[in-house]
Structures are given as structure tokens and as C-alpha cells.
Amino acid sequence: DAGVIQSPRHEVTEMGQEVTLRCKPISGHNSLFWYRQTMMRGLELLIYFNNNVPIDDSGMPEDRFSAKMPNASFSTLKIQPSEPRDSAVYFCASSPGSGGVPTDTQYFGPGTRLTVL
Amino acid sequence: AQSVTQLGSHVSVSEGALVLLRCNYSSSVPPYLFWYVQYPNQGLQLLLKYTSAATLVKGINGFEAEFKKSETSFHLTKPSAHMRDAAEYFCAVSPAPHNQGGKLIFGQGTELSVKP
Numbered sequence: 430d431a432g433v434i435q436s437p438r439h440e441v442t443e444m445g446q447e448v449t450l451r452c453k454p455i456s457g458h459n460s461l462f463w464y465r466q467t468m469m470r471g472l473e474l475l476i477y478f479n480n481n482v483p484i485d486d487s488g489m490p491e492d493r494f495s496a497k498m499p500n501a502s503f504s505t506l507k508i509q510p511s512e513p514r515d516s517a518v519y520f521c522a523s524s525p526g527s528g529g530v531p532t533d534t535q536y537f538g539p540g541t542r543l544t545v546l
Numbered sequence: 547a548q549s550v551t552q553l554g555s556h557v558s559v560s561e562g563a564l565v566l567l568r569c570n571y572s573s574s575v576p577p578y579l580f581w582y583v584q585y586p587n588q589g590l591q592l593l594l595k596y597t598s599a600a601t602l603v604k605g606i607n608g609f610e611a612e613f614k615k616s617e618t619s620f621h622l623t624k625p626s627a628h629m630r631d632a633a634e635y636f637c638a639v640s641p642a643p644h645n646q647g648g649k650l651i652f653g654q655g656t657e658l659s660v661k662p
Contacts, residue, residue, distance in 0.1 A: 433589070460648045472590075472636065472652045485649065520589055524648050531640040532578050532597040533648050537589030 431455075433538035435521050441544045447509040450541045453502055454523030462535060463496055463506050464520040472520075478504065511545045518542050548573045548641040550620075552653035560661045565609075565624040567656050569637035572618065578640035579620045580650065581611055585633045593635070596620060607631070632660045 434453040442448055454461050462477040476486040478498045486496070493512070498504040508515055518540045524533040553568040571577050578597055582590040594605025601613040611622045622635060634657045638650040 462649070471654045474649060474651075477649055479648070522589070526648055530648055532595065534580075534592045534595065535590075535648070535650065537591065539587075539589050 433521055433523055433536055435519075435538035435541050437541060438539065439542045439544075441546065442511055443546050444512055445510045446545075447507065448511045448515075448543060448545075450506040450519050450521075450543070452504045452506070452521030452538060454504070454521070455525075455536055456502065458523035458525050458536070459501070460524045460526060460533070461498060461504050462522040462524075463504070464522065465517045466520060466540070467517045475506070508543075511543075513545045516543055516545050548577065548639050548651060550579075550637045550639045550651065550653040552635075552637050552656050554656055555654065556657045556659065558659040558661060559627045561629055562626050565622070565627045565631065565658065567622040567635050567637075567658065569611075569620045569622065569653060570618050571620060571637075571639050573639060573641075576615075579611075579613065580638040580640070581605065581609070581620075581622050582636045582638060582652075583633050584636065584655075590636060593622070627658075627660045629660050629662065632658055634658070 436451045460479050463475040466472045475488045476496045481498045496506045520540045522535040522537045524535045526533045549572045551570045580595045581593040584590045594603045596603050596613045604610045609624045634655045636655045637653040
């Protein structure tokens with residue numbers, strides 16, 4: 430199995446630009462999670478989906494952030510416009526359960542390191 | 547609200563020494579608890595999880611953790627540290643009610659250093 434795939438692995442952009450991060454979950458997994466990791470705030474859950482439907486987006490910092498999951502094999506996290514404080518590592522994770530099983534293991538991708546200048 | 551607290555943001559041990567990483571949880575219902583490990587420049591991966599079966603849980607790479615309800619703890623241990631264990635370790639809890647789509651709440655992480 431290829432695992433969770435994220436692209437790009439590194440992104441450097443200038444303040445005000447639009448940034449799109451992509452994630453392909455493990456085939457057959459029904460839940461998908463987006464996290465942000467920084468030194469100051471640790472690992473934060475931004476949004477998650479069950480069966481392609483957003484369940485909880487309360488962790489999304491502000492309206493500049495949006496996420497979509499148009500089908501079971503693809504999700505995007507978009508930041509528009511980007512700001513220097515958005516610099517972080519963004520992780521995507523998927524888990525098998527349909528409807529979100531509380532004991533499910535989450536499988537993480539390698540992350541996208543975003544730098545906003 | 548459920549939460550986990552990891553005591554000590556940095557732990558340093560010598561190779562061959564006991565590893566003890568501390569995690570305390572706060573939960574109004576029996577919790578589901580997890581330990582994940584993050585190696586440098588990688589995503590997190592599951593070490594072990596407690597799902598209300600045996601209180602002593604064995605995981606990968608020789609790690610284990612014991613659920614102690616009386617102490618609200620789920621500390622991670624390994625009898626003998628290896629250099630390859632150097633990483634960041636995260637404790638996590640599945641928040642109640644347990645129908646929130648499988649989300650996890652992570653602790654702040656503990657960075658483990660292993661000295662030769």
C-alpha cells in the first residue's frame with residue numbers, strides 16, 4: 430500500500446498568494462483529517478471528513494482556510510490569501526472506519542512544509 | 547472536555563536505559579488512548595492504543611503502556627532505549643462522546659533524546 434500521499438512536500442510562497450495542499454488517502458479509508466503542526470501550538474486538528482462529508486471544521490483558523498473532499502480519493506486544503514503566520518507543516522491522515530470509529534488508527538502522510546515569506 | 551497532558555517536553559536517556567514518557571488524561575467517560583511517534587521529517591505513526599481491553603498494552607518496537615484509571619495515566623515505557631528511538635512522542639485521546647467521527651486530541655509531545 431502506498432500510504433497517505435501529500436503534495437507538494439515543500440512549498441515556499443509569498444504573502445498574499447493562494448496555496449493549495451493536496452492529499453490522497455489510503456484506498457478504502459473513509460475518514461480524512463487535516464492537521465497543522467507548529468513549534469508554538471503543537472499539532473492542531475483543522476478539519477475532518479467522514480465519507481467525504483465535513484464533520485467538524487471548528488479548528489480552521491479563519492475564513493482564509495478552506496478544505497474540500499470531492500471524492501473518496503482526494504482532498505485539498507486551500508489558504509487564500511496566505512500570511513507568514515500560516516508557515517507550518519500540514520499533515521493529512523486517513524482512517525478506515527465509516528462514520529469515524531473512535532478506536533481507529535490514523536495513518537499520517539509525510540506532511541507539506543509551508544513557508545510563507 | 548477530554549484532554550491529555552504530557553509531562554516533560556524533553557526527555558533524555560542513555561542508550562540501554564529505561565524510557566518513561568508520561569501522559570495523564572482527563573475524561574468523564576472511559577477513554578480510548580493512543581501513543582504515536584514522529585521521527586524527524588516524517589508523519590506520525592501509531593505505537594499502541596488502549597481500547598478498554600487489557601490495561602497493559604504492548605506496541606511496536608518494544609514499547610508498552612499501562613492504563614491506570616486510579617491515576618488517570620497512560621505512561622509509555624521501554625526497558626532499554628536504542629538510538630533509533632530518538633523521536634517525538636505524542637499521547638492522544640479519543641474524545642467522548644465516542645461518536646465524533648474518529649477525531650483525536652493530541653498532547654503537546656515529548657521529544658526523546660538517546661545518548662550513546
